[in-house]
């Protein structure tokens with residue numbers, strides 16, 4: 001299996017490292033526009049192979065997409081990260097052009113690839129890649145929910161002093177402050193979370209999750225990379241190993257949840273064909289209202305992209 005990661009910065013290099021270390025693909029290509037950057041990162045990752053005992057091969061390329069040819073999966077992480085005081089949506093002006101040109105090259109050299117978008121603003125950059133790639137939306141989707149639920153689960157594990165492995169959760173909506181964690185669908189070792197934690201404490205954790213990206217930006221001066229890189233790699237693994245994992249993924253909705261023509265985070269089955277099924281939960285009125293609010297926010301930014309006329 002061949003996997004390309006575009007953008008050899010913090011998230012892209014971390015993703016490539018996890019893919020290699022876990023032998024998720026035997027051929028990993030890291031590509032960046034900055035001269036020598038991807039080659040350097042790829043070489044550094046490859047030099048961990050005798051220590052970490054794996055044989056997946058990681059190579060780098062400075063903007064030469066012929067090296068990425070016939071990739072099975074491509075992860076797009078190229079673009080600016082936000083700085084303190086910025087919202088993810090503030091990145092649209094720069095990142096839309098980057099995601100568009102990268103997607104054109106990706107699809108030219110790997111016409112059959114499944115494409116996972118990571119660049120922000122996530123839902124709208126996924127929409128941008130979909131408009132550019134002009135392929136079935138089951139093959140173009142975004143990584144956000146795996147990260148957002150990981151944050152939620154890790155905070156719950158800290159609070160309850162239990163293993164994060166035993167916490168299952170679903171989170172829906174856009175990858176922004178309007179994301180929708182769903183306590184009704186959160187369990188700890190099969191026990192509904194609401195039986196283990198006070199409502200106030202749970203609400204605090206939900207709020208922390210919604211602003212989890214911003215919490216890291218404030219601490220680091222740039223955005224997170226360990227959890228995002230690992231989350232993207234976990235999605236790649238589900239595809240290349242045809243695992244049929246159920247993950248919250250930014251997917252193109254055409255009637256699901258009563259919504260049309262919008263990229264939004266929903267639970268899906270992820271396997272060798274990309275998004276193999278969108279799972280429709282029976283949301284209650286409050287949950288539906290939150291999802292609709294999130295969809296309005298995403299639609300607003302999609303319109304900004306449409307008005308920019310970046311993608312024809």
Ligand SMILES: NC(=O)c1ccc[n+]([C@@H]2O[C@H](COP(=O)([O-])OP(=O)(O)OC[C@H]3O[C@@H](n4cnc5c(N)ncnc54)[C@H](O)[C@@H]3O)[C@@H](O)[C@H]2O)c1
Pocket residue numbers: 006007008009010011012031032033034037077078079080081082091095098101102117118119120121122143144147175222223224225228
């Ligand atoms: N979806 C998520 O949950 C999530 C999580 C973390 C970060 N992000 C986003 O991912 C993106 C990358 O974050 P980062 O921390 O890795 O940033 P970074 O600055 O460390 O890396 C970005 C890389 O993209 C490269 N790049 C820029 N234009 C390019 C082009 N045209 N072709 C190829 N490479 C190009 C840059 O040279 C740089 O190396 C940001 O937009 C960030 O907001 C999303």
Ligand SMILES: O=C(O)C[C@H](O)C(=O)O
Pocket residue numbers: 081082088120147175212213214216217223224228
């Ligand atoms: O917060 C950011 O800007 C990056 C990313 O979307 C995240 O949630 O970590």
